[in-house]
Amino acid sequence: MIRHAILLSFVLCSLFTSCGEKESCAADSRPKIYNPNGDSELALLMRDMFDEGMRVKEEVATGKRPLPAWDADAIFTAHATQPEKVATPEFKAYAQSFLEAARAMEEASPEDYKSTYQGMVKTCIACHQEVCPGPIVKINKMLLDESESL
Numbered sequence: 001m002i003r004h005a006i007l008l009s010f011v012l013c014s015l016f017t018s019c020g021e022k023e024s025c026a027a028d029s030r031p032k033i034y035n036p037n038g039d040s041e042l043a044l045l046m047r048d049m050f051d052e053g054m055r056v057k058e059e060v061a062t063g064k065r066p067l068p069a070w071d072a073d074a075i076f077t078a079h080a081t082q083p084e085k086v087a088t089p090e091f092k093a094y095a096q097s098f099l100e101a102a103r104a105m106e107e108a109s110p111e112d113y114k115s116t117y118q119g120m121v122k123t124c125i126a127c128h129q130e131v132c133p134g135p136i137v138k139i140n141k142m143l144l145d146e147s148e149s150l
């Protein structure tokens, strides 16, 4: 009987993925349950920012100015898989600090290219720690190796 109860709770757990940190923000998330009609605008924007971020990382590593071609301001208007997650003052504050870090990076002088790039990536991670932990493993790939002098 107890064994059945345990088994049942596992089954229920995997049906309702809210156990743990999965939800639509699971690593490399393809929102299935919440978003059967395809990926949200915000998810597409984020994926784009990751791809651009990896390109910019290569450039920064070779001493070039970090100039991402992304529409970062859309972070405030893009539709999210879970709109309630982005309709909070916390989300807006994290989004603002990300935009400011991105601007500081784009306007940095050459000796600060690497440190401002690194700072920008950390603002991606800060928001994710709060609202969407799944993709952090992926975003970590954007970080420069801290053992090099930044």
Ligand code: HEC
Pocket: 024, 025, 028, 029, 030, 031, 039, 040, 041, 042, 043, 044, 046, 047, 049, 050, 053, 079, 080, 081, 082, 085, 086, 091, 092, 094, 095, 096, 098, 121, 123, 124, 125, 127, 128, 131, 132, 135, 138, 139, 142
């Ligand atoms: C202000 C908060 C915030 C900031 C800043 C932020 N993200 Fe996100 N990110 C989210 C939210 C919320 C989602 C979930 C989007 C959805 O499913 O609609 C997400 C989703 C993602 C995803 C998963 C997309 C997919 O395939 O479903 C990746 C990858 C990602 N972000 C990377 C980044 C990168 C890289 C940066 C910085 C350049 C960044 N994020 C900055 C909140 C943020």
